[in-house]
Amino acid sequence: MTWRNALRLCAWLAFSFVAGSPASGAADEAAPTVAVGTLADVLAAARAPGARAVLVNVWATWCDPCREEMPDLIRYVRERRADGLRLVLVSADDPQDRAQVAAVLAAAGVPAGTPSFIKDGDDMKFINGLDRGWSGALPASFLFDGHGHKRRWWEGAVTYRELDRAVSPLLSAAQSPESRRRP
Numbered sequence: 001m002t003w004r005n006a007l008r009l010c011a012w013l014a015f016s017f018v019a020g021s022p023a024s025g026a027a028d029e030a031a032p033t034v035a036v037g038t039l040a041d042v043l044a045a046a047r048a049p050g051a052r053a054v055l056v057n058v059w060a061t062w063c064d065p066c067r068e069e070m071p072d073l074i075r076y077v078r079e080r081r082a083d084g085l086r087l088v089l090v091s092a093d094d095p096q097d098r099a100q101v102a103a104v105l106a107a108a109g110v111p112a113g114t115p116s117f118i119k120d121g122d123d124m125k126f127i128n129g130l131d132r133g134w135s136g137a138l139p140a141s142f143l144f145d146g147h148g149h150k151r152r153w154w155e156g157a158v159t160y161r162e163l164d165r166a167v168s169p170l171l172s173a174a175q176s177p178e179s180r181r182r183p
């Protein structure tokens with residue numbers, strides 16, 4: 001085992017401890033499927049119809065602040081997804097670590113059906129494609145409205161309270177495209 005893999009294993013174990021395990025009730029559903037995806041795939045998931053707001057979170061299994069942020073992020077999404085909030089997760093791990101990423105998401109209690117990717121492609125194109133002001137530091141979160149327009153972003157961990165201040169107005173003021181088409 002290389003030192004890098006040993007470090008990742010330690011990070012995964014630490015994350016599992018912080019986030020809780022499925023046996024402790026942290027996950028009430030199966031883990032989401034993790035796909036290797038490009039910037040275009042991530043943006044397509046963020047802009048897909050049906051949500052009033054979409055939160056794209058870029059994280060990694062080896063990132064301490066990412067693991068610290070994840071419980072509040074998941075709790076907030078679980079509480080607000082019925083109001084139209086969609087979460088899209090993007091791991092900065094290597095594509096060959098897909099099983100480890102899926103295990104971490106399962107331990108964190110990420111809802112099934114959550115679009116989840118491992119970033120593929122050029123790092124700088126990905127970073128600049130989400131926001132030219134983003135340094136690439138992890139974690140990073142990007143908030144899109146229901147029309148796919150980026151409204152705000154955070155570099156570093158975002159708190160439950162910060163999420164609520166930014167997301168709640170989008171959920172209460174916006175109507176999903178489907179609701180506008182109904183007679």
